[in-house]
Amino acid sequence: MKTPDVKxxxxxxxxxxxxxxxxxxxxAVAVTAAxxxxxxxxxxxxxxxxxxxxxxxxxxxxxxxxCSAACKSGNNVQIGNFRSxxxxxxxxxxxxxxRDFLPRLCNQCENPACVRVCPTTATYKRPDxxxxxxxxxxxxxxxxxxxCPFGMRSFGWRRGYDKGKEDYPARRYGVADKCDFCFHRLxxxxxxxxxxTCPAKARIIGNIKDKNSEVYKLIDENPTQRLLPDLGxxxxxYYIGLDWDTAEKAIEVGTRQTPTEI
Amino acid sequence: xxxxxxxxxxxxxxxxxxTVTGPRYYAAVAVLAAIAFFGLIVWxxxxxxxxxxxxxxxxxxxxxxxxxxxxxxxxSLAGTLISAVLHITHAEWRRPITRAAEAVTVFAxxxxxxxxxxxxxxxxxxxxxxLFGPAGSPMIWDIFIVTMYLISSAxxxxxxxxxxLAIMRDVFPAKSWRxxxxxxxxxxxxxxxxxxxxxxxxxxxxxVLIMPVAIMVHTVTAFIFGVTIRPGWHSTxxxxxxxxxxxxxxxxxxxxxxxxxxxxxxxENYLKPAHFSNLGKLLAIMSALWLYFTFAEFLTSAFAxxxxxxxxxxxxxxxxxxIPFWGMIFCVAASFVVLIIKKINPIARTVIAAVFITIAxxxxxxxxxxxxLTQPLSEGHKGGIYHVSFSEIFITTALLAGFILCYFIFxxxxxxxxxxxxxxxxxxxxxxxxxxxxxxxxEE
Numbered sequence: 001m002k003t004p005d006v007k008x009x010x011x012x013x014x015x016x017x018x019x020x021x022x023x024x025x026x027x028a029v030a031v032t033a034a035x036x037x038x039x040x041x042x043x044x045x046x047x048x049x050x051x052x053x054x055x056x057x058x059x060x061x062x063x064x065x066x067c068s069a070a071c072k073s074g075n076n077v078q079i080g081n082f083r084s085x086x087x088x089x090x091x092x093x094x095x096x097x098x099r100d101f102l103p104r105l106c107n108q109c110e111n112p113a114c115v116r117v118c119p120t121t122a123t124y125k126r127p128d129x130x131x132x133x134x135x136x137x138x139x140x141x142x143x144x145x146x147x148c149p150f151g152m153r154s155f156g157w158r159r160g161y162d163k164g165k166e167d168y169p170a171r172r173y174g175v176a177d178k179c180d181f182c183f184h185r186l187x188x189x190x191x192x193x194x195x196x197t198c199p200a201k202a203r204i205i206g207n208i209k210d211k212n213s214e215v216y217k218l219i220d221e222n223p224t225q226r227l228l229p230d231l232g233x234x235x236x237x238y239y240i241g242l243d244w245d246t247a248e249k250a251i252e253v254g255t256r257q258t259p260t261e262i
Numbered sequence: 263x264x265x266x267x268x269x270x271x272x273x274x275x276x277x278x279x280x281t282v283t284g285p286r287y288y289a290a291v292a293v294l295a296a297i298a299f300f301g302l303i304v305w306x307x308x309x310x311x312x313x314x315x316x317x318x319x320x321x322x323x324x325x326x327x328x329x330x331x332x333x334x335x336x337x338s339l340a341g342t343l344i345s346a347v348l349h350i351t352h353a354e355w356r357r358p359i360t361r362a363a364e365a366v367t368v369f370a371x372x373x374x375x376x377x378x379x380x381x382x383x384x385x386x387x388x389x390x391x392x393l394f395g396p397a398g399s400p401m402i403w404d405i406f407i408v409t410m411y412l413i414s415s416a417x418x419x420x421x422x423x424x425x426x427l428a429i430m431r432d433v434f435p436a437k438s439w440r441x442x443x444x445x446x447x448x449x450x451x452x453x454x455x456x457x458x459x460x461x462x463x464x465x466x467x468x469x470v471l472i473m474p475v476a477i478m479v480h481t482v483t484a485f486i487f488g489v490t491i492r493p494g495w496h497s498t499x500x501x502x503x504x505x506x507x508x509x510x511x512x513x514x515x516x517x518x519x520x521x522x523x524x525x526x527x528x529x530e531n532y533l534k535p536a537h538f539s540n541l542g543k544l545l546a547i548m549s550a551l552w553l554y555f556t557f558a559e560f561l562t563s564a565f566a567x568x569x570x571x572x573x574x575x576x577x578x579x580x581x582x583x584x585i586p587f588w589g590m591i592f593c594v595a596a597s598f599v600v601l602i603i604k605k606i607n608p609i610a611r612t613v614i615a616a617v618f619i620t621i622a623x624x625x626x627x628x629x630x631x632x633x634x635l636t637q638p639l640s641e642g643h644k645g646g647i648y649h650v651s652f653s654e655i656f657i658t659t660a661l662l663a664g665f666i667l668c669y670f671i672f673x674x675x676x677x678x679x680x681x682x683x684x685x686x687x688x689x690x691x692x693x694x695x696x697x698x699x700x701x702x703x704x705e706e
Binding site: 080081113116117118119120121122137138139140141142143145146147149151153154155156157158159160173174175231254255 | 310311312313314318319320321323324378381382383384385387388390391393394395396398399400401402405486489490491492635
């Protein structure tokens with residue numbers, strides 16, 4: 001085999017192999033630069049007039065777990081997983097014993113740690129503040145499950161349990177799952193299942209940007225607390241009357257449903 | 263089989279490794295293939311039934327599979343160290359082991375990718391990583407850099423092999439399958455001066471470019487964990503720590519691989535005790551460095567005593583993970599002790615230490631990933647329990663078997679000892695002498 005005569009080839013063709021490679025390289029650089037410029041100078045999406053937030057008035061909650069049940073059946077959550085649940089924390093000795101209830105759900109953070117890490121953009125924040133999962137894109141790497149400091153995310157571990165029906169979501173295998181404020185209900189003018197079912201009316205949902213909303217007024221008029229505010233994720237679930245010890249313990253016990261003593 | 267028409271002893275030996283295959287080799291390949299096949303069945307079972315068959319839960323959402331991923335990524339560093347760093351520093355002893363080391367890199371990266379496929383819920387959607395991947399996700403950084411590293415190290419492995427493949431092409435008859443294979447792969451290499459010049463230039467460029475990529479691979483893999491706010495993961499030292507551990511485990515795996523090659527293919531003439539002695543020295547340095555990093559990591563978090571961090575640390579020191587933790591410390595300490603005993607012969611010394619180190623590093627990866635997930639800032643659901651399931655054990659074993667199997671097949675297809683490098687080694691002797699003389703002091 002002979003090495004081809006490079007010089008001769010160059011004379012014959014207008015562009016040599018090297019020129020083509022160089023051109024291709026330049027082209028690649030140009031395309032990347034264009035893509036980056038487009039991203040950097042892209043116009044900010046118009047701010048939505050809505051920012052959903054929830055207030056949970058713990059003075060009213062008496063721990064009936066209706067929200068857990070309504071959420072689980074309404075969203076067809078997989079066996080073993082929860083999107084919302086109630087933690088029970090027991091404190092003190094008889095006769096001064098008390099039991100605190102703390103309903104948990106996704107905080108729909110303003111700076112969600114889970115969205116930052118998602119490698120496929122399956123998890124994203126909607127303009128109205130709800131953090132949603134596109135289950136047709138999610139590859140199930142569970143990075144978000146590990147990254148959420150509140151432990152609100154679960155994963156579809158089991159396969160082949162339920163196919164779902166019309167207007168009733170299937171239990172999706174192999175993807176991340178979490179509370180999404182029942183946005184399918186919100187969009188149709190209904191409140192989320194847990195709010196709908198709460199017999200004590202302890203859960204209130206609303207648009208925090210609207211100064212006439214109940215949520216805004218409650219936060220305005222009452223001292224409110226949030227879980228792990230120091231992590232900088234800016235949670236949008238506000239509690240009224242949350243005890244510090246209870247909050248600490250609640251994070252620790254996760255989805256355990258049985259009462260925990262401090 | 264083809265009779266090589268070349269009287270060079272080196273070429274003869276390389277051809278012997280390629281063509282002379284004993285029954286024990288076939289037995290080993292059969293066993294490895296059986297294990298790998300069984301692992302494939304277990305994986306299919308896992309895909310059918312869901313990841314529920316693993317011991318993972320919503321709290322401990324990453325387990326042995328991610329440990330395997332990080333472990334395989336780790337051992338990929340050594341090939342680059344041997345072939346690039348030692349190349350640039352003109353460490354002459356590297357010459358016979360470059361090919362074997364570079365192959366470890368490529369296969370380790372392939373199996374790291376497979377480990378990810380095994381772990382994710384929807385392996386069929388892995389292309390989404392490339393289709394939708396946002397630039398902000400640390401996992402995308404990792405996928406990007408690992409892909410780049412795989413391509414560049416596979417390219418380097420191939421590039422460095424072209425002259426050898428040309429020799430093999432000339433040795434085997436043109437009509438045999440080997441002759442055809444090597445003819446295609448040798449890309450018309452004729453050993454001309456022009457080709458040699460271009461080849462030298464290409465190699466010297468790629469060995470420089472591959473080094474930052476290698477360092478980045480390990481750092482970015484560490485960042486996957488380091489950038490989260492999870493106690494035990496959220497640590498600034500994690501990036502450099504991973505680089506050190508990667509070197510450590512990579513050198514260990516290469517030592518074992520070389521010892522096996524030496525024994526099985528009777529390469530005593532090429533892989534001499536001096537090589538193992540040098541690898542042993544590097545291992546001893548790395549184990550000291552590793553202990554230093556581990557100490558620095560533990561002391562700073564434990565002394566500050568943040569409660570969340572303390573949960574992780576105490577669970578390792580005397581909690582649920584005490585056995586793997588102290589097992590790991592024992593393995594590293596034992597390897598260090600074995601390495602500094604001069605009485606044992608260097609080959610046995612290095613191989614024993616390397617086996618200890620390989621176990622220790624796997625445990626270390628496990629201890630970085632799992633204990634942090636069982637702790638309170640996270641869910642703590644199920645009280646942070648993680649039991650490794652049978653599926654995970656089988657698939658891990660199968661991945662290891664597959665890795666060794668690929669290596670065994672590679673050895674039979676391509677020259678595992680670089681003929682070109684060894685020929686250059688002879689030529690390099692006067693140059694090396696000149697070099698030593700150039701920095702000697704003048705004696706008047």
